[in-house]
Amino acid sequence: MRQPVQELIERYQKNLYAAAFNICKNQMDAEDVVQETFVQYYTTKKEFESEQHIRAWLLRVAINKAKNLTVTFWKKHKCSLEDYMETLTFPDPQSRDLFEEVMKLPEKYRIVIHLFYYEDYSVREIADILKLSESNVKVRLSRGRAMLKDSLKEEWEDDE
Amino acid sequence: MTNKEKYKDAFSALEPRECSFQEVEQMAALQKKTKMKIAAAIVTGCVLLGGTGTAYAMNVGGIQRMVQIWMHGERTDAVLDVTDDGTGYSITWKDENGEEREVSGGGIAYELNGKERPLTAEEYLEEWDSPDVEYLDDGSVWVYYRDQKIDITDKFDKDGICYVQVKDGKDPIYMTIKYQNGWGCDSKKYPDPKELWGVKQ
Numbered sequence: 315m316r317q318p319v320q321e322l323i324e325r326y327q328k329n330l331y332a333a334a335f336n337i338c339k340n341q342m343d344a345e346d347v348v349q350e351t352f353v354q355y356y357t358t359k360k361e362f363e364s365e366q367h368i369r370a371w372l373l374r375v376a377i378n379k380a381k382n383l384t385v386t387f388w389k390k391h392k393c394s395l396e397d398y399m400e401t402l403t404f405p406d407p408q409s410r411d412l413f414e415e416v417m418k419l420p421e422k423y424r425i426v427i428h429l430f431y432y433e434d435y436s437v438r439e440i441a442d443i444l445k446l447s448e449s450n451v452k453v454r455l456s457r458g459r460a461m462l463k464d465s466l467k468e469e470w471e472d473d474e
Numbered sequence: 475m476t477n478k479e480k481y482k483d484a485f486s487a488l489e490p491r492e493c494s495f496q497e498v499e500q501m502a503a504l505q506k507k508t509k510m511k512i513a514a515a516i517v518t519g520c521v522l523l524g525g526t527g528t529a530y531a532m533n534v535g536g537i538q539r540m541v542q543i544w545m546h547g548e549r550t551d552a553v554l555d556v557t558d559d560g561t562g563y564s565i566t567w568k569d570e571n572g573e574e575r576e577v578s579g580g581g582i583a584y585e586l587n588g589k590e591r592p593l594t595a596e597e598y599l600e601e602w603d604s605p606d607v608e609y610l611d612d613g614s615v616w617v618y619y620r621d622q623k624i625d626i627t628d629k630f631d632k633d634g635i636c637y638v639q640v641k642d643g644k645d646p647i648y649m650t651i652k653y654q655n656g657w658g659c660d661s662k663k664y665p666d667p668k669e670l671w672g673v674k675q
Binding site: 319320323327328331332335344345348349350352353354356357358359360371374375378381382402403404405406408409410412413416427428431432434445469470471473 | 476477478480481482483484485486487488489490491492493494495497498499501502573611612613653654
């Protein structure tokens with residue numbers, strides 16, 4: 315199955331941006347990643363099994379593109395995370411703290427945490443998207459949670 | 475509040491700039507043209523190695539020709555034609571699933587005096603006989619040349635440059651590839667990234 319790009323943009327733009335930002339830590343790079351991901355969907359002839367398949371594919375492509383950006387020396391946009399955070403409107407100070415602490419996590423924990431807490435994916439689904447083993451995802455999730463608990467104290471529940 | 479609710483609240487602050495379908499459509503068209511233009515510009519720089527290039531072409535009337543192209547390591551029958559607007563060429567072939575695929579382009583060649591001119595049909599065919607670099611959805615990167623297929627995903631250095639050699643018969647073709655920024659090739663030595671991209675390596 316295929317779905318019109320217009321619909322996918324409306325539905326998943328924000329999710330892809332959040333995932334890409336989680337890795338790039340940069341607004342403009344993340345926006346580029348989102349656009350390039352939709353371009354890739356538009357140009358690929360790939361057929362999908364379901365809407366969930368499309369969503370997972372889009373996220374995987376966006377994550378890969380964002381990772382590629384972080385490993386290349388060809389960094390297009392330079393704007394500090396701190397400067398960008400000043401432009402964001404958080405619902406409350408705790409949300410800001412949480413956002414800030416997540417961004418301090420090593421990337422390999424950050425993206426697993428994001429897919430679990432933001433995208434509501436299970437360990438198995440995250441393993442599938444990131445091409446990791448389930449046990450590896452569990453370890454990363456556990457270490458990421460422990461780090462968040464350590465820094466956020468009572469603002470973060472023990473939910474393992 | 476659960477951790478999930480807290481997390482979603484925190485990340486709800488992220489608001490991307492609106493991405494429109496028109497932008498996506500334009501980018502897709504631009505990428506296609508840019509790829510052709512870059513490849514065409516590079517092919518004029520390594521025309522020596524293309525000198526023995528396999529055009530595999532046969533006139534069938536007018537400019538339209540039956541040609542054979544290498545597609546992902548497989549030799550494939552295709553038709554070369556002039557595009558409707560007369561400014562470039564199209565190549566159509568059937569992919570491994572029997573679906574008709576078409577790529578159009580033309581590109582620009584640079585004369586020795588620096589003057590630009592459109593590629594001739596022969597040069598356009600030569601372009602198809604040059605190596606290709608493809609970035610796949612799974613993050614892997616491949617070099618294709620005729621029946622050669624090389625996984626270069628892990629071959630990029632810290633500066634995003636990869637050096638790889640393919641064979642044109644017995645002769646080597648030295649390729650210098652910059653991650654997602656094009657590539658150059660030469661029959662004698664690896665092209666210097668500084669000369670290709672004008673950046674300090």
